[in-house]
Amino acid sequence: MSVTSEYATEKVEAGERLTHEEGLALLETTEPDEIEQIRALADRVRAQKVGDIVHFASTLYIHPTNLCELNCPMCSFYAKPGWDKAWFLTPEQIEQKVRDNLDKGLTEIHVVGGLWRDCNLDYYEETFTRIKALDPNLHIKALTPVEYDFLAKMHDIPIEEVFRRMVRWGLGSLPGGGAEILVEEIRKKVAPGKITSDEYMAIHELAHHLGLRSNITMLFGHIETNEHIISHLMQVRNLQDKTGGFRAFIPLKFGEENNALGKRKKQLKQKNIHLVYAVSRLMLDNVPHLKVLWNYIGIPEAVEMLRWGGNDLSSTNTEEKIITMAGGAQILMDKETMTALIQKAGREPRLTHTGEM
Numbered sequence: 178m179s180v181t182s183e184y185a186t187e188k189v190e191a192g193e194r195l196t197h198e199e200g201l202a203l204l205e206t207t208e209p210d211e212i213e214q215i216r217a218l219a220d221r222v223r224a225q226k227v228g229d230i231v232h233f234a235s236t237l238y239i240h241p242t243n244l245c246e247l248n249c250p251m252c253s254f255y256a257k258p259g260w261d262k263a264w265f266l267t268p269e270q271i272e273q274k275v276r277d278n279l280d281k282g283l284t285e286i287h288v289v290g291g292l293w294r295d296c297n298l299d300y301y302e303e304t305f306t307r308i309k310a311l312d313p314n315l316h317i318k319a320l321t322p323v324e325y326d327f328l329a330k331m332h333d334i335p336i337e338e339v340f341r342r343m344v345r346w347g348l349g350s351l352p353g354g355g356a357e358i359l360v361e362e363i364r365k366k367v368a369p370g371k372i373t374s375d376e377y378m379a380i381h382e383l384a385h386h387l388g389l390r391s392n393i394t395m396l397f398g399h400i401e402t403n404e405h406i407i408s409h410l411m412q413v414r415n416l417q418d419k420t421g422g423f424r425a426f427i428p429l430k431f432g433e434e435n436n437a438l439g440k441r442k443k444q445l446k447q448k449n450i451h452l453v454y455a456v457s458r459l460m461l462d463n464v465p466h467l468k469v470l471w472n473y474i475g476i477p478e479a480v481e482m483l484r485w486g487g488n489d490l491s492s493t494n495t496e497e498k499i500i501t502m503a504g505g506a507q508i509l510m511d512k513e514t515m516t517a518l519i520q521k522a523g524r525e526p527r528l529t530h531t532g533e534m
């Protein structure tokens with residue numbers, strides 16, 4: 178049966194779930210009237226589920242180091258010792274960065290870096306403890322499953338023990354990074370040294386069982402097909418059915434600058450960004466927030482995505498490096514501008530952080 182937007186509308190409005198095949202058909206829609214119907218449906222679902230409030234966080238990004246044992250083809254961020262662009266921050270320097278930004282009314286500190294052995298558990302204990310000593314209310318959203326796996330192996334302890342210690346030192350939640358595409362065939366090409374999709378999801382599952390919430394991303398607009406995107410969404414939906422621990426789903430548009438994958442222009446498959454957001458909202462009927470990162474797609478497009486299912490706009494951009502090094506927007510964003518953008522879109526801003534649903 179061919180799936181039209183009308184059929185999907187009837188199904189979703191009857192409270193039924195879209196299947197893999199139906200999601201794929203929606204993502205492959207090319208007819209403008211049908212695309213508009215999908216947009217309107219995603220917008221209605223968003224309004225029913227989460228209302229008109231647009232969440233945003235006041236985030237300070239801390240990238241302790243960009244030194245990394247891996248060299249993923251899609252990454253513009255990593256460096257090797259001796260490279261001009263390499264950096265390493267000590268816990269004291271991180272404390273100073275947080276201190277320097279406290280007057281911005283921060284709600285969360287987002288910590289993510291390379292896989293580097295100097296960033297061990299002692300390093301994170303000192304870093305988190307120093308951050309919490311500055312302000313115990315700062316929410317620490319830190320490290321991806323790829324980093325938790327690295328730390329557990331480095332210290333030869335179970336990942337669960339890594340989580341337990343991190344929570345004692347102030348960890349509040351996990352950011353959504355490192356997911357890329359949860360299909361091995363593609364994952365092996367864009368991020369060959371990273372843990373497998375199953376391992377990645379198992380670490381989220383463990384975090385959820387320990388009471389930690391997490392976000393989850395999807396890197397799209399590179400060599401993946403629409404089929405791979407839907408497989409990724411299905412995996413997120415399946416795990417969320419089990420644990421309910423994902424707070425937000427975050428589509429990340431691939432940035433082509435300064436990385437090996439971005440140079441292979443002929444292999445890159447362009448995607449309809451609008452449909453990626455709308456279909457994510459429709460397929461992920463169990464994930465509350467669809468988060469739009471303006472620095473990946475630009476401010477006008479990000480505000481537009483609030484009409485395609487998005488209800489979380491991120492973020493104030495103090496010191497974000499991963500996408501800016503891949504060609505993303507380099508604009509200073511503050512709470513006031515973010516509030517004004519959301520209000521201009523006819524929605525209600527609410528300052529929050531990843532620990533709050």
Ligand code: V47
Nearest residue numbers: 251252352353354355357392396429430431432503
């Ligand atoms: O895991 C790497 C991606 C992610 C590129 O949870 C790239 O609130 C585009 O996950 N083009 C890190 N993307 C960023 C991330 C994130 C950011 C902001 C908020 C949250 C949250 C999570 O960036 C990586 C990787 O998937 N990435 N290289 C690139 N060339």
